[in-house]
Amino acid sequence: MTSLGRSRKGDIKKLREALDALSLKEESWGVSPENAELAGIIDEALGFPAPEGSPDTIEDKARSYARAARHADEVRADVEAVAKAGLPSTWVGEAGSKASEVTKAAGRSAEQMAEKFGKAATELSLLAQGIAQAQSRHAHGMDALHDARAQLGDNVLMVPGPYAVKARSIARGGLGSLESGVEAAEAAGERAERELDKLTSEARAGQLDSRHLSDADRVVLADAGAHGGDPDENEILSTTDLQRSGMFLDRMSAEDRAAYDKLLDGSKSPQERAYLMKALAAGYSLKEIQDFSAGIRPYGDDPAWLQQHLTPIVNRSDDERRYGDQSHEVAFGGQVWEQEGNTCVALSTVTMHAQSDPLYALELTTGGRPGDPEYDSPEAFEERLRDEETRVYDTREGKKQGMSGEESEKVADDEIGRHTGADYEAVSVDSAAKREDALPEIRDSVNSGRPVAFGAREGTAFGHQMMIIGQEGDKLQIYNPWGFTTWVSEEDFVNGTMSGASSEDYPTPTDIRIPQ
Structure with a gap:
């Protein structure tokens, strides 16, 4: 939930608590100052803003994207027809090969475009439905609050006890509807933001x-x-x-x-x-x-x-993206890209450096001698990996075990940011609200190809660094320097219940390094 949503829910909670704190009695028939307080609470609730947005306008946009999806699919069919018909006989050799590449790529591009436009249409339609639902619940809550206020009339001090008690009960239900409206609006907005931002990041050729x-x-x-x-x-x-x-x-x-x-x-x-x-x-x-x-x-x-x-890490077709599945190893010829000792910061940084920088990856995997079995082998790779792990680890201050968040930020800048144009910034995420607020930046970063480093721990125990490297729907892809990739839900990330990405010792993200 966004900070605005949390603020609005907090305001409703305060009004509900104020209602419940009133000492209203059904047997009261005289002057009651608390009736005035009740009227003031209801009046304040009646000023609560409605969820913003025009469902009709958004639905019109959804229909436009659906039409675009159909047009893109028609283009895909035309391009595939050209590919199946074969290229002209004069296009041979290198030129023929490149023409074939363009045709295949154009066909895939049109197919993806149709899928993306169709997905955008679906997401916009869901957003319109979500806003309409939120506004309906808000309106229902407002009707209840108006009803509650009408129970009190103009001379609120003289309202009999049974009417005041009934007004409070109706107002409490109205506040529940307002809260439900906030939740519906937030859920619709967050889903739309997540999915549409992802689609935007996938518009690649431009x-x-x-x-x-x-x-x-x-x-x-x-x-x-x-x-x-x-x-x-x-x-x-x-x-x-x-x-x-x-x-x-x-x-x-x-x-x-x-x-x-x-x-x-x-x-x-x-x-x-x-x-x-x-x-x-x-x-x-x-x-x-x-x-x-x-x-x-x-x-x-x-x-x-x-x-x-x-490219050390690839998304394989057999990855079902199950929570806690640690079976997808990151390996070179059977040798796993995994840490040795308290070097999670160093090794995760080395792996992400290689993922971002093909010259560095080639040096690690071949020692600069591609095809030479003395250098281009899993055994020789492991020696070089250990050397690089030690080099980065030894940049820490003193001889302490592990590396600090500040040291992680520095090596991320030096090893990764130098090749992606990013300047990493350390951010504390020691609460669920902070982790939730960080999600949009995390998604934007990994969808643009910039990994996000984070430390996780249980309480004040020694932490473990991992990398967020991808996002799909409401899931985040994690690289653990124990040598594998896995997936966790954004909900588990926010709630600090992502032990499946490592172990029960490291369930809660507490600090992240965001590339700027």
């Missing part, structure tokens, strides 16, 4: 805003997904990557731009091109990206190799 790229380039790059799961749940380029890579493209000199174009043109797959764009988004120089390109080029047409070496 985020790659560069005068150097065609619309076809944007569609193919935004569509490229890491191997291992549904492509639209494993896009290689986050919205942050799309924005930053376009910005860096436009800043290149003509000479550097020509050299970078040559790298893109030589790529064997959309995935390889997307990783080159991700390297640019991470802030690397042309020379560094050229060296990176040379390392991955032999495997450019092997999406599984690219994913294993460059």
